[in-house]
Amino acid sequence: MSIIEAYGMRGNVVFGSGERKEGKDSLVFIHGAGGNYTTWYPQKDYFSQSFNVFIMELPGHGAAHGEGADEIRSYALWIKGVLDELEIKRPFLIGHSMGGAITMDLALRFPAIPKGLVLVGTGARLRVDPRILNGIKDDFPQAVEFICQLAFAKDVSQEMMKLGIEEMRKTSPEVLHGDFTACDRFDIMEEVKGIKNPTLVICGDQDVLTPVKYSRYLAEKIPEARLEIIEGAGHMVMLERPEEFNKRLEAFFRSVGQKDA
Secondary structure, X not given: OEEEEEOOEEEEEEEOOXXXXXXXXXXXXXXXXXXXXXXXXHHHHHXXXXXXXXXXEOOOOOOOOOOOOOOHHHHHHHHHHXXXXXXXXXXXXXXXXXXXXXXXXXXXXXXXXXXXXXXXXXXXXXXXXXHHHHHHHHOHHHHHHHHHHHHOOOOOOHHHHHHHHHHHOOOOHHHHXXXXXXXXXXXXXXXXXXXXXXXXXXXXXXXXXXXXXHHHHHHHHOOOEEEEEEOOOOOOHHHHOHHHHHHHHHHHHHHHHHHHO
């Protein structure tokens, strides 16, 4: 782990393995609202075998205690600072939900940075149910439980649901409210067509927080995008169906790598 300060914000980076692999692509994973590196637990070991893996813990999340942000662009600037600090060149950016918004913001403002994008359970606009924003202030534990009930498919195990609630409750109410405020303010419905990077849009067919129609919109508007829908998964598709999720991402990374060669 490595705490990195950039653009006035302090976040954490979890490294997939001890040493960088020369000549191998880098993968940068960005979690969603109230998340931390455990969002990508099933991907960390799997992809570290063949890629350089960097899992971001956004300011205020995980080991990066302190303040978060209430604007997507603030988080995106911190990611830009980390890429510069660690000299991560032409990475694939993989963003979930709010992390997908951060990924798209980066691609629009700094199009030369990403080799490709993976947009997971996200959208060009992320309006938030007022019950979530109000609930975080009024009854934080209950609000987290409500969010997690929406985030997973109906048949998810109680163990996975319990872990999801425990991890989100590690984020402070102030940071979680800022995250969802940032999501609620995010709207690039008109700008998203300006993303020119190769893009994989992927979501679960049971996602109720960012329904499939959000992903279809992205795939239709981004010129170099393709859509993958995983059956039997909700908003946390990377945790619910990790084997299928990983294989689809790996196929995308290999296809872009071949075109780029």
